[in-house]
Amino acid sequence: MNKRPRQIDVARAAGVSPATVSLVINNRTGGNVRITPETRRRVLEAVDRLGYVADPAARRLAGGFNTLLGVFTFQPIFPLRHRDFYYPFLVGIESEAEKQGYDLLLFTSTGGPDRARHVYNHGVNRLRMADGSILLGVAEDRSELERLVREEYPFIHVGRREAKAGPVAYVGADYRSATTEVVRHMLAQGHTRIAYVGATQVLESLTDRRRGYRDAFEQHGLSPDPQLSLHIKTPDSLTPDWLLGLLQQGVTALVVESGALASQFVRCIKTLGKKPPCDISFASLGDPYGDDELYPGITTFHIPRQEMGAAAVRLLAQMLDGPDTADVPQIMLPCEFVPGDTVGRLTAATAER
Amino acid sequence: MNKRPRQIDVARAAGVSPATVSLVINNRTGGNVRITPETRRRVLEAVDRLGYVADPAARRLAGGFNTLLGVFTFQPIFPLRHRDFYYPFLVGIESEAEKQGYDLLLFTSTGGPDRARHVYNHGVNRLRMADGSILLGVAEDRSELERLVREEYPFIHVGRREAKAGPVAYVGADYRSATTEVVRHMLAQGHTRIAYVGATQVLESLTDRRRGYRDAFEQHGLSPDPQLSLHIKTPDSLTPDWLLGLLQQGVTALVVESGALASQFVRCIKTLGKKPPCDISFASLGDPYGDDELYPGITTFHIPRQEMGAAAVRLLAQMLDGPDTADVPQIMLPCEFVPGDTVGRLTAATAER
DNA sequence: CTGAAAGCGCTTACAG
DNA sequence: CTGAAAGCGCTTACAG
Numbered sequence: 001m002n003k004r005p006r007q008i009d010v011a012r013a014a015g016v017s018p019a020t021v022s023l024v025i026n027n028r029t030g031g032n033v034r035i036t037p038e039t040r041r042r043v044l045e046a047v048d049r050l051g052y053v054a055d056p057a058a059r060r061l062a063g064g065f066n067t068l069l070g071v072f073t074f075q076p077i078f079p080l081r082h083r084d085f086y087y088p089f090l091v092g093i094e095s096e097a098e099k100q101g102y103d104l105l106l107f108t109s110t111g112g113p114d115r116a117r118h119v120y121n122h123g124v125n126r127l128r129m130a131d132g133s134i135l136l137g138v139a140e141d142r143s144e145l146e147r148l149v150r151e152e153y154p155f156i157h158v159g160r161r162e163a164k165a166g167p168v169a170y171v172g173a174d175y176r177s178a179t180t181e182v183v184r185h186m187l188a189q190g191h192t193r194i195a196y197v198g199a200t201q202v203l204e205s206l207t208d209r210r211r212g213y214r215d216a217f218e219q220h221g222l223s224p225d226p227q228l229s230l231h232i233k234t235p236d237s238l239t240p241d242w243l244l245g246l247l248q249q250g251v252t253a254l255v256v257e258s259g260a261l262a263s264q265f266v267r268c269i270k271t272l273g274k275k276p277p278c279d280i281s282f283a284s285l286g287d288p289y290g291d292d293e294l295y296p297g298i299t300t301f302h303i304p305r306q307e308m309g310a311a312a313v314r315l316l317a318q319m320l321d322g323p324d325t326a327d328v329p330q331i332m333l334p335c336e337f338v339p340g341d342t343v344g345r346l347t348a349a350t351a352e353r
Numbered sequence: 354m355n356k357r358p359r360q361i362d363v364a365r366a367a368g369v370s371p372a373t374v375s376l377v378i379n380n381r382t383g384g385n386v387r388i389t390p391e392t393r394r395r396v397l398e399a400v401d402r403l404g405y406v407a408d409p410a411a412r413r414l415a416g417g418f419n420t421l422l423g424v425f426t427f428q429p430i431f432p433l434r435h436r437d438f439y440y441p442f443l444v445g446i447e448s449e450a451e452k453q454g455y456d457l458l459l460f461t462s463t464g465g466p467d468r469a470r471h472v473y474n475h476g477v478n479r480l481r482m483a484d485g486s487i488l489l490g491v492a493e494d495r496s497e498l499e500r501l502v503r504e505e506y507p508f509i510h511v512g513r514r515e516a517k518a519g520p521v522a523y524v525g526a527d528y529r530s531a532t533t534e535v536v537r538h539m540l541a542q543g544h545t546r547i548a549y550v551g552a553t554q555v556l557e558s559l560t561d562r563r564r565g566y567r568d569a570f571e572q573h574g575l576s577p578d579p580q581l582s583l584h585i586k587t588p589d590s591l592t593p594d595w596l597l598g599l600l601q602q603g604v605t606a607l608v609v610e611s612g613a614l615a616s617q618f619v620r621c622i623k624t625l626g627k628k629p630p631c632d633i634s635f636a637s638l639g640d641p642y643g644d645d646e647l648y649p650g651i652t653t654f655h656i657p658r659q660e661m662g663a664a665a666v667r668l669l670a671q672m673l674d675g676p677d678t679a680d681v682p683q684i685m686l687p688c689e690f691v692p693g694d695t696v697g698r699l700t701a702a703t704a705e706r
Numbered sequence: 707c708t709g710a711a712a713g714c715g716c717t718t719a720c721a722g
Numbered sequence: 723c724t725g726a727a728a729g730c731g732c733t734t735a736c737a738g
Contacts, residue, residue, distance in 0.1 A: 004504060006731060017709045022733055034707055053473065053504075056482045057413040058731035061714045067462060068409075076451070078443045080659075087440075090431045097461040098429070098468070103482070106457040108450040109420065115451070128357055128406035129456070151404060306433075359715060370725045375717055387723055411715035414730045710737085721726085 005050040013046040069102045069316060070133030074117050089136060089158055092309025100317045105130045119144040127153060132316045154319050156312040160204045167328040171312045175205055178301040178335035179212025182283045187220045190346030191253035191281055195228040195246055198257035209257055209285050235264040240271045252346055253281035259288030277344030299340030304333050358403040366399035422455045422669060423486030427470050442489060442511055445662025453670045458483045472497040480506060485669045487511060507672050509665040513557045520681040524664045528558055531654040531688035532565025535636045540573045543699030544606035544634055548581040548599055551610035562610055562638050588617040593624040605699055606634035612641030630697030652693030657686050
């Protein structure tokens, strides 16, 4: 086990100084650095002959940067279930990290026994191992986010987030406008009794949708019936009977807040032997992740998950490379409206059913 | 507050030397090292207050460890297509890394313009940033693997690999035995004209299956008809006509080497209006990844991808923790036989069809 | 055009 | 029980 050659070995073999070896290898040519072609040749020849390979750790230490981007998720990033939740984001994160020349550091050592993950372990911000990090997913506990903001650790959150400690840098999706577009589409088809079925949870991404729903009505000079904004604890609460109740209240169209609710809705409507859009118009506020076709021609909008991941990396790289401007990037990406065929014109028959 | 705190900052804050900080943080307690509880407390308090995290690069350079496990794939790890190829491995890798307290370093900065990845970029073995690495996937070019072995860099390959430079540490799946089991199952049902449809490629995992096929015949005191071992360049070469030709040669059963070939086969057989197992018995040598049901009750074997990932991490952790025993771990995990219903008993009707 | 020197942030013998 | 010092293998001003 002969030791691998070091820079100094190459220098000796080529009859130059270590500095010159470094210069040649890194192709540093700017400024007042100029290497004779002959010297360069000798160095490269020695590198080749000795099989020299620079130590990346030393390189990074000396260079003062580590080109490591952290990826932190509050839950395991590769869960067996819901495998697809993080996946499209990761596709974007990875490909952009590749372009920007960063490696990705996945914080897997921060898990508690419940597999919920913590930024601060033993009071230490593990993320500091990376130059900056991307945060993904939903944290039960907001205090870690607050602390990160207070600490001024460079990070980008995927998904809009608010914190008391100050502005959070994020790449979000514009659920508000997208929801407005969907609901306006329903209003334009003559519907006014449009139910909103969402979770009880309060979360930025959900609040945005709820605002979008309201916006749509206001833009039509209407205001939504508060009775039709329904918040349930779990998708299971959405039962055929419950749905029937809604229909009897004159609901002619319905939007659900998430993919999980959408599939539950589809199940119920089938049980009832009814079909959208004839019996009820229906839309999902965001396409389900994965490519399992939830319902073929569902009316919805596309969440640009991949682009969000890529944009987050790009912003983070800028934050790290660029001069430290104090401004906190906050970006909302548009969601593309997917017309589908589950929303139809309100007919007298439907309305009076 | 701008710069991240260094060890020296903690030392000053706690009124001790950097060495003591290092000792406390790494829980070095053996030998003649003993830290007063009071000192330890002061150090940890300072660490906490300053938010100190050791620089992994410096740590590695100084001869310590990183608790970073590299994950290297020869292609993007999160491809949009074939998303599921790496996925189940990653599930295992992540959960085991979590258990062992390692973070995962994904080498995304090593991509060439073709997105094929290289261990050695500009002559640098990027993997050395991590204590050790897991390698996944198929490399066109074997020279990097050879070089890693020669360099004695600690790594585990997921999937059996051979190298000229010496033994490769791996966690493989026992495709050979699994294939034997499948083919014996066919032989036991009376089939003898069993075609083997595989790729032209030569690769350990494929070679193992080909051996397993041969083994099965030998165990029945037979030897396979060389004419029935067929190797095609792409799945597209498997056409209905081609299949018909096989049937006319008296083939009554058929195994395909991969999931891609399996779905192509299923397509052809449907075109021909035939059905397994009545018209032909059929098995796939390994379940397709993902959970898209290729063919509901297909006869195959289950590749324990998740377990392979976990085992690789476990072995690597042992390699790194343990005293440097020179032995190279090579493990083959069993594949579970999935009987399915696409293999049936050979009847006179089928044989003489 | 190239070398000598300092320094990146740690860990590990070695003293005391 | 803890500190001072050397060293890991590089890069980058700074001289000359």
